[in-house]
Structure formats: structure tokens, C-alpha cells
Amino acid sequence: MSHSKSFSLQKIINYIGGTLIFFGVTYFVYSNWLSLNDFFKIFSTLGVALAAYIVGALLYLNKEYDEVGSVFLMIAGLILPVGIFIAFKLTELITGINNLSVVSFSISLVAFLLIFFYFGRIILLLFTIIFASLLFFAVMELITTKLNYFFDDLIAYQLVVLGSSYILLGYYFDLIKKYNLTGSLYFFGVLFILSGSYFLSGILSFDSTLWKMIVGVIILLSFILSVPLQSKSFLYFGAIFLVLFLVDLSRRLTPFFGEAGWPLILISLGFLFILMGSLIFHMQKKIKK
Known part of the structure; x- marks a missing residue:
């Protein structure tokens, strides 16, 4: 040994x-x-x-x-x-x-x-x-x-603030190449931000249209930042919350399509997931192991 x-x-x-x-x-x-x-x-x-x-x-x-x-x-x-x-x-x-x-x-x-x-x-x-x-x-x-x-949503705002501070701290540690906590800080940082913002947008509802839009932007940013930050946490959590976001969105759009709503939604989601899987695969190769 x-x-x-x-x-x-x-x-x-x-x-x-x-x-x-x-x-x-x-x-x-x-x-x-x-x-x-x-x-x-x-x-x-x-x-x-x-x-x-x-x-x-x-x-x-x-x-x-x-x-x-x-x-x-x-x-x-x-x-x-x-x-x-x-x-x-x-x-x-x-x-x-x-x-x-x-x-x-x-x-x-x-x-x-x-x-x-x-x-x-x-x-x-x-x-x-x-x-x-x-x-x-x-x-x-x-x-x-x-x-x-x-304040009912205080904990959600706290998660967003705390998650942002974790990511900034992790980025600082990565810049100075000191203290091997960057990966853990990115993991909890992106998890807290996405969780907090998703709760603020309303669970399986459109309680806040503004926060729904913000969640969409944050999910997009998690994919974009995963490569320069070399973080699989950004990529994987972005994918998980994208699935939740699309399912939530499809639930709200179903009534507009009548009886054919769910089949059309499921087919569309299927193509989107295939596209997302390919995107994750290619982005994952750009991130160092």
C-alpha cells in the first residue's frame, strides 16, 4: 500500500x-x-x-x-x-x-x-x-x-443571498488557488440559489411571473457559467431545475391545447430532453474532470 x-x-x-x-x-x-x-x-x-x-x-x-x-x-x-x-x-x-x-x-x-x-x-x-x-x-x-x-418568503431570499456568497467565495478561492473548497462552495451555492429562486417563483404555479422569468435566466446562466468556472455542479443542477421548470411550464400550457394538450406537451418535452442531454454531454467534455 x-x-x-x-x-x-x-x-x-x-x-x-x-x-x-x-x-x-x-x-x-x-x-x-x-x-x-x-x-x-x-x-x-x-x-x-x-x-x-x-x-x-x-x-x-x-x-x-x-x-x-x-x-x-x-x-x-x-x-x-x-x-x-x-x-x-x-x-x-x-x-x-x-x-x-x-x-x-x-x-x-x-x-x-x-x-x-x-x-x-x-x-x-x-x-x-x-x-x-x-x-x-x-x-x-x-x-x-x-x-x-x-415574511413568508424570507428563507427563500436568504438561500439566494447565501448561495450567491458561496459562489463568490468559491470563485475567490479558485483565483488564489488556495483552500480546496471551491467545488463544495459551488455545489451548495448553485443549489441554494436555484432552490430559493424556484420557491419564490411558486411551486407548480405562476404565483410570480417575474420570478419565473428570473428562474429561467438563472438556469440559463448555470449552463453558461459551468464551462468557465469548470463546475459540474452548475451543469447538473441547471439540468435538474430545467426539467422542473419545463414540467411546471407544460402544466400551465396544457389547457390551451385542449384534449391534445398532454400528448403534444409530452412529445415536445421528449425532444427538449434529447436536446438537453446532447447539450450536457458536449458541455461536460469541456469541463475538466
């Missing part, structure tokens, strides 16, 4: 071990929640997270234990926001779920941002992005609650 393969296997085993530790801690807290006093509730969540955070940072100081350090920081990242939430809730220093969420994600973001600036590891950047995203949702929820303003 080559050194690279054995190293990859070691990483997989390490992360499996870290995941098992996380689930073990979670199960312990969940199954014993009613019998634990406040101190042990905080100790078994926030205490474990802080211990894992410190151990991970110390292990990073020795490059030989880099991967083990990443595992401990993964454990810290998974437990830290929950631990902070529980600690503030039980001590009643902060009240209100929205306030607790904002504080928990803010502290977690700062903690991982600081250690990322020092060590610059990808897993730290990943948790930084995750906490920043969760903080964005929490802040928006807090603002709308404080203003007593309930």
Missing part, C-alpha cells in the same frame, strides 16, 4: 473515531439529561467542546499530529455552539431562543476564525463558513422577531 493511500485511510479512521466520540457525547447527554444537574450538563457539552478545542490547537503545533488535531477540532466545532447555548440558557445570563442562537453562533464563529487565521487549516475554514451561515440565519430571525415582521 502506498504512503498516500495509507495516509488517506488513517484520515478516514481518525474522522470516524471523532464522529463516534461526538455521537457518544450526544447520546450520553440526551439519555441522562433529566438526571444531570446544571453543572454536569454544561461540563458534558461546553466543557467537552473547550477541551477538544484546546487539545486540537495544541496538536496543531506539532505537524506530525495535524490530522489528529483536525479531528479534535471537528469535535469542538460540532459541540461548541450547543454547549454555549446550554450554558447561557441554564445560567439565564441570556434569555430567548433567538438571542441565545445569535450569541452561540457568534462566539463559535469568533473562536474558529481566530484559530483559522493562526493555523490556516481547511477544516477550520469550513466550520467558520458554517457558523457564519448559521449566524446569518439567526440574526435575520432575531431582527424579524424584534420588529414583529413575519
Whole structure:
């Protein structure tokens, strides 16, 4: 077995071990929640997270234990926001779920941002992005609650904004040729934008003609940008949402054709799908593997 393969296997085993530790801690807290006093509730969540955070940072100081350090920081990242939430809730220093969420994600973001600036590891950047995203949702929820303003489509707009920021961040990482997260950011970015805009346009209806047009433009852009950005995520998600868009469109056009509506629609869709399949095949060859 080559050194690279054995190293990859070691990483997989390490992360499996870290995941098992996380689930073990979670199960312990969940199954014993009613019998634990406040101190042990905080100790078994926030205490474990802080211990894992410190151990991970110390292990990073020795490059030989880099991967083990990443595992401990993964454990810290998974437990830290929950631990902070529980600690503030039980001590009643902060009240209100929205306030607790904002504080928990803010502290977690700062903690991982600081250690990322020092060590610059990808897993730290990943948790930084995750906490920043969760903080964005929490802040928006807090603002709308404080203003007593309930916006039905808020989550859809948030997905569009978040998806756009992911794509811009992924493009920046691609430009500087640093941090191997571009593919993942493109994946979630285009998924969030297309999902959010599709929900805004109305599911299987023409609730918003403007957003239907915008969705069509975004789908077209996903095909166009897939080649220069070298992203199969743009191509594949563009194809998936194009199918949804065409099915939605055909449903609305059926009444105009009378009894022959569905056969004509199905035949037209068949030709369009064949054309789309050929287009995807040729565009896929232009994208690097």
C-alpha cells in the first residue's frame, strides 16, 4: 500500500473515531439529561467542546499530529455552539431562543476564525463558513422577531443571498488557488440559489411571473457559467431545475391545447430532453474532470 493511500485511510479512521466520540457525547447527554444537574450538563457539552478545542490547537503545533488535531477540532466545532447555548440558557445570563442562537453562533464563529487565521487549516475554514451561515440565519430571525415582521418568503431570499456568497467565495478561492473548497462552495451555492429562486417563483404555479422569468435566466446562466468556472455542479443542477421548470411550464400550457394538450406537451418535452442531454454531454467534455 502506498504512503498516500495509507495516509488517506488513517484520515478516514481518525474522522470516524471523532464522529463516534461526538455521537457518544450526544447520546450520553440526551439519555441522562433529566438526571444531570446544571453543572454536569454544561461540563458534558461546553466543557467537552473547550477541551477538544484546546487539545486540537495544541496538536496543531506539532505537524506530525495535524490530522489528529483536525479531528479534535471537528469535535469542538460540532459541540461548541450547543454547549454555549446550554450554558447561557441554564445560567439565564441570556434569555430567548433567538438571542441565545445569535450569541452561540457568534462566539463559535469568533473562536474558529481566530484559530483559522493562526493555523490556516481547511477544516477550520469550513466550520467558520458554517457558523457564519448559521449566524446569518439567526440574526435575520432575531431582527424579524424584534420588529414583529413575519415574511413568508424570507428563507427563500436568504438561500439566494447565501448561495450567491458561496459562489463568490468559491470563485475567490479558485483565483488564489488556495483552500480546496471551491467545488463544495459551488455545489451548495448553485443549489441554494436555484432552490430559493424556484420557491419564490411558486411551486407548480405562476404565483410570480417575474420570478419565473428570473428562474429561467438563472438556469440559463448555470449552463453558461459551468464551462468557465469548470463546475459540474452548475451543469447538473441547471439540468435538474430545467426539467422542473419545463414540467411546471407544460402544466400551465396544457389547457390551451385542449384534449391534445398532454400528448403534444409530452412529445415536445421528449425532444427538449434529447436536446438537453446532447447539450450536457458536449458541455461536460469541456469541463475538466
